[in-house]
Amino acid sequence: MVLPHEPEFQQAYNELVHALEDSTLFTQHPQYKKVIPVVSIPERIIQFRVAWENDNGEIEVNNGFRVQFNSNLGPYKGGLRFHPTVNLSILKFLGFEQIFKNALTGLSMGGGKGGSDFNPKGRSDAEIRRFCVAFMRQLARYIGADTDVPAGDIGVGGREIGFLFGAYKQMQNNFSGILTGKGLTWGGSLIRPEATGYGLVYYVEKMIEKASNGKESFKGKRVAISGSGNVAQFAALKVIELGGTVVSLSDSKGAIISQTGITVEQIAEIADAKIKHKSLEQIVEQSVKAFSGANSVEYLAGVRPWTKVGQVDVALPSATQNEVSGEEAKVLVEAGVKFVAEGSNMGSTKDAIDVFEAARPTGVWYAPGKAANCGGVAVSGLEMAQNSQRVQWTSEEVDTKLKTIMTECFEACYETAVKYAASKDAHALPSLLKGANIAGFIKVADAMFDQGDVY
Structure with a gap:
């Protein structure tokens, strides 16, 4: 796959494929090769216009996106980014990484990403609120607690999540866990910011x-x-x-x-x-x-x-x-x-x-980030679990679960690297780059075979 117009996505794709090819995975299990061309194309890409009113009463227009990349392990899960650099290449790279990162958490989450080229810097709270309402007006029909659960990312913090959630609730007449990173008094999880x-x-x-x-x-x-x-x-x-x-x-x-x-x-x-x-x-x-x-x-x-x-x-x-x-x-x-x-x-x-x-x-x-930084989406997954049960766990409970997830993620990366990518140098540490990519890929690939997406 060569995508010169999508350099960030190409880089993420190349990292995964090179890690898989530079291991014994395809030698031991050649059927996994079939998965690559399927998993590398998003299940759905949604692009929409976000027209909103600034403080001067003028209409401004931004591009909005949601890349629903893979749902074999659970609802699409991944952040929303508000930043002027946002484009489809960046969101596809982030969504592709998210598939395998979410797999490494051991939780039931698929991979997705979204956002807008809106820049919140220098904007008033009122402008950000109006933008979030306009953005959610377009996104609301495509998300849901069992369909797609966005979160925050660059430019989307607790304030923006609050505005987005409030807009969704009013539009859909539905109070459910359709976003993570929420406030603690209305469905958020302790330890999520950390x-x-x-x-x-x-x-x-x-x-x-x-x-x-x-x-x-x-x-x-x-x-x-x-x-x-x-x-x-x-x-x-x-x-x-x-x-x-x-x-x-x-x-x-x-x-x-x-x-x-x-x-x-x-x-x-x-x-x-x-x-x-x-x-x-x-x-x-x-x-x-x-x-x-x-x-x-x-x-x-x-x-x-x-x-x-x-x-x-x-x-x-x-x-x-x-x-x-x-x-x-x-x-x-x-x-x-x-x-x-x-x-x-x-x-x-x-x-x-x-x-x-x-x-x-x-x-x-x-x-790599898909292993080392998966703690954020892991606690987002724990927030989803708390929302489903209508409970809130203590900081100690969430922190303990987070530490367990990160420990198990490390062990999976380490053991997979030893199994499929043993170094020729006996003194070299196993490659966590290969271990993370292979471990996440195997979990997603097995689900795709089981569900008939690859056969």
């Missing part, structure tokens, strides 16, 4: 334990994190809780570096300011008390953190796709990184992945 970041760290915790035969943990590790949104914030907080030192965070305009470690108080300042769409540069300048003296940080405009952090043990790309280049990967390896796990979807370019995979014999271990 889930992707926490889950990422729980996954890496298992990587560190396995690589060191249980002798090491996050304690004393220097951890570089990109991004400063939900995933990065909670990953950083969990790393600090486990005894690690967070040396960086970033946004689209630059990065902050702290050799002594970013503090919990600084993360709280960033979290509050990011809701108002402030940049890290503005936050550092305006929150003088939190970012001065012994807690001062270095702000670097126009750069990502990877080449600026110095010696580092763990790297967690948690911003957006393709945020680690091949050259940056080389710098990280030279800086001593041993564990790289993606909090973002497809956070590393193919060149970067090749660098990390080539360094496995020297003890560098890379985990």
Whole structure:
């Protein structure tokens, strides 16, 4: 399959296919080859016009999308993204990744993704509410608790989920769990905001334990994190809780570096300011008390953190796709990184992945986003379960279930890699890249055979 007009989707497709072909899966089970051309085409793509009124009383028009990619394991499940870069290539890549990510959680969820090229930055609450109502007016007929359950993503946080849910409820006269990431008083789950970041760290915790035969943990590790949104914030907080030192965070305009470690108080300042769409540069300048003296940080405009952090043990790309280049990967390896796990979807370019995979014999271990960041959608699945039962579990219950899911996800990736992609180098760690892709693919493929989608 060659799709030059859909580069992001092509990259995600190539990653899966190369991982499968560079293993013994098709040798041991040749029937699985039949699945690839079927699973790679969405079951349905919905595109619609979103016309809405801005604060000046003028009509603005955006493109809306929902890619319902695969429903063999359950209702379509995947976020809505509001960002000016949104197009079908990006949503198809995200939806394709979501199929296998959701499979790795062990929960009953298919894969989908959606969103709009609407940019919420600089918009008033009233404009965002009117846009969400117009967007849901078009989307409502295609979703449902047993059909398709969207969630948030970039540009769609708790405020937007609230507006979207309220619009759906009024249009359909139906209070059901048709969105996840809801408010705690109306069907949301505890730990959902923290889930992707926490889950990422729980996954890496298992990587560190396995690589060191249980002798090491996050304690004393220097951890570089990109991004400063939900995933990065909670990953950083969990790393600090486990005894690690967070040396960086970033946004689209630059990065902050702290050799002594970013503090919990600084993360709280960033979290509050990011809701108002402030940049890290503005936050550092305006929150003088939190970012001065012994807690001062270095702000670097126009750069990502990877080449600026110095010696580092763990790297967690948690911003957006393709945020680690091949050259940056080389710098990280030279800086001593041993564990790289993606909090973002497809956070590393193919060149970067090749660098990390080539360094496995020297003890560098890379985990793709479809495994390492599946904690967010896992807790979305737990939110769906709570909605179905009309109950709410405690934070401890949800966190325990999340940790169990991430542990089982890691073990599935590890064991599948050993079974189907054993390294020729006896000293090399198994490829979690191959393990994650193969394990997720097998689960979806078996369901497609069982249901007659492939025969």
